[in-house]
Ligand SMILES: Nc1ncnc2c1ncn2[C@@H]1O[C@H](COP(=O)(O)OP(=O)(O)OP(=O)(O)O)[C@@H](O)[C@H]1O
């Protein structure tokens with residue numbers, strides 16, 4: 482549905498996007514993850530025909546963004562970093578204006594507007610001035626304008642920035658509800674966000690793709706998972722036995738009042754069962770066994786802190 486090949490964008494001497502290539506399949510939600518200045522918005526502006534690339538190609542639904550921008554724009558809903566809203570309009574007036582821009586026939590306009598108002602939960606503010614709305618509601622209006630014409634592809638640039646936790650969760654729900662109906666690219670610098678919403682992530686750093694992977698907390702860390710066990714009595718014998726287990730990649734002993742052991746292992750239930758069995762057999766007094774959820778975060782930080790050769 483979206484195909485990007487060797488895309489490069491320079492602003493003067495500054496290389497913002499550096500030879501990136503990726504594809505997004507129909508019905509997929511792709512998370513575009515990277516820290517400030519990574520090149521996320523620049524890539525999105527090129528895909529939505531707001532800006533030409535310096536070199537490389539990109540196509541959306543089979544149409545080249547440089548050669549057929551009109552065809553591409555028809556099929557895309559775009560929520561830029563700053564929502565394109567008019568503060569002096571009522572929400573209803575604005576949606577009517579966008580529907581006209583999108584050339585929605587007047588016979589369908591009412592139905593389409595009602596549908597996005599419902600989907601973006603704007604019913605309560607329909608007759609209010611956009612300028613008087615809170616940030617979260619403005620963001621929802623921005624999302625509504627991106628959805629009004631039922632686009633096949635949605636490009637959302639940090640759609641949850643500035644929202645309160647409840648609104649973030651609602652926005653995630655909304656985006657997830659689009660899965661399979663539409664193709665979505667969704668940028669953020671918040672890791673938990675992509676983990677909660679996306680099928681696949683692309684991690685971009687200094688204009689380069691440093692990783693692309695299916696979202697699966699374990700998969701994204703190269704099939705490694707971290708587990709912490711807490712025991713009453715740690716011993717060399719116990720750590721030796723854990724180290725020699727097949728599938729265990731690393732064993733780290735930490736002491737924090739109690740004996741804590743962090744294991745990096747292959748992601749499999751059998752290994753968990755074996756670890757528990759050994760802790761009991763060595764009479765270590767097993768208190769707790771829990772997954773360490775930071776694995777994806779560690780992995781991400783590793784990638785963007787200069788270690789470039791990670792292959793997955
Ligand atoms: N119009 C512009 N002129 C010059 N440089 C620009 C322009 N827009 C972006 N840049 C630079 O290009 C690089 C990538 O910026 P971009 O906005 O794409 O990053 P981003 O990943 O969206 O970051 P953020 O998370 O802060 O939104 C940055 O170094 C930025 O300073």
Ligand SMILES: [Mg+2]
Pocket residue numbers: 521522523562638
């Ligand atoms: Mg940006």
